Amino acid sequence: MRLGKLRNTEIECSPFVLLPILYALLAGRPGTMLLNLLALFLHELCHVFVARAMGYRIKRIELQPFGFVARIEKRIGNRWDELAVASAGPLFSLVSAAACGALWASESLHLPGRTLIAQFGRINALLGIINLVPALPLDGGRMAESLLRMVLPPRQASQLLLFLGSITGAAAIVCGIFVPTEVDTQTMMFIMGAFLLLAVWRESRQTKEARIDGVLRRFETIRAGDCLRVRFIALHQSVRGEDALRFTDPRNIIYILVVNDAMEEIGRLSESCLLDGIARLGMGATLRAILLLH
Template identity: 30%
Template sequence: MRAGKFAGVELLVNNWFIGLIAFFALCGLVSKVLLVFSAVLWHELAHMLMAMGLGYKVRQIELLPFGAVARVERLADAGATSEIMIAAAGPLASFGLAALCYTEWNEVSNWQDVFKFYGEVNLMLALFNLLPALPLDGGRILRAVLSLRRDYRSATAIVVMISYGITGLLVILAGISYWLHRTVNLTLLVAAAFLLLTARTENTLAGFRTMRILAHKKAQLLARGIMPAQHLTAMENAALHDIVRLFGAEEYNIVHIVDQNFKLCGALTETEVWEGLLKKGINSKINEFL
């Protein structure tokens, strides 16, 4: 259901979310549920405002039964620095709101329970999202840091393996909780299932990201006639996999090839490099393309 617009961004309320609110209202817990989802919305708004500040267009924010999602155009194509800034904005905003709640908790006696609960919600939201697992903020930050030293796909694969490890740990914790208290911790099990499914999806999508980024760059260059470029210099016997991992996501890449005497042998555009990769493979030498 469409709930309106905020700063040009469409706000949607999922039908399941409406049903959940109605259910908890019947149980007398609607106030706490609304506090939880306002904390989630605040977290997502921080992502949205950072993305908008970096020049990305935010289309929608949708409230879901177990959180919220901001739909940002070309977010998957962001460079490492932009991805870190956007991902970190959410946990930082949640930590800030938690700190404010704990400050007010000691000042306003009539609202101590509310501020304490709201502070705990925001603190747990920030800490959970900082787990180094995809698609959480911590996983995106870790992948962006790793992609500074290696290609995006291998960086994603590493974080996906860590995500599987965290998933296993959550299941073990749920098992320990059942063994000690004879209760099933649905929160841990749902979180584990969520991370397992979404991490697998992230791993699949990573393989298509490079071609999608290149297509966007070419369209942008055709439309504007000019765009920022990154120039790289490579020895003629340099391996292709060492070159493509240095390609930036936010500028068009030009590779200059020099021989052992540092004389220019030629230059290749990013498009030519990727086309050559498809024909000769990732372990080929750059001089094979001249």
């Protein structure tokens, strides 16, 4: 759902946010709902500030049950930049939780609303800890992905962390149903687990579109005067365009050497030729069929 636009950034809201909001209203706890939204807003604001400080423009912000998700206009090519942007939110949440805990425990300060301060601290602690779980699409998953790409191909790193995201979501649902604790905690665990599974499903479905978008962004990088490394890979002529896209790399321009059964090169495909062939013949087109177009 589109909520509006702030400067050049679109503000959207996932319809699944209505679930915890509806639960908070029915439970007669609108104050808790507002504290959660404030914690989520400040958490994501740190992501935005760090991203902008590094020169990245925020294209869209989407409110989701586990936080606001910022969509950056161009892919972060430097893994250390990606790590810094992803860690900013959880770090702020944990620091805020520690500060609230210190204020609540201080007997020399007679602050009004100490109960609200303690509650806000607990919310931030939970938000920070959840987002440190190394599972996509959580912040911890983004952080782990940026590090795993140092030792694993990008596709394998993403698949591993999406699998961990599924396990985490399923575990949260099981805890929400079977672990004896407060009813509020059980309900929120169940909602968070269900949404995490849905987010993993959406993330996996968006992978193909993200790869195509990554190729187009690399074109923009070259046009802007920056440079990228070139990497050659060899694929059999029967490989589908959909599968060939999986070998694209955000840090390199890929050229595909198309080979036959005798491992002889029958042609080469650039990323632009691959995209053109997919657009004209579909994702299931073989590299040989795409090669014949060019």
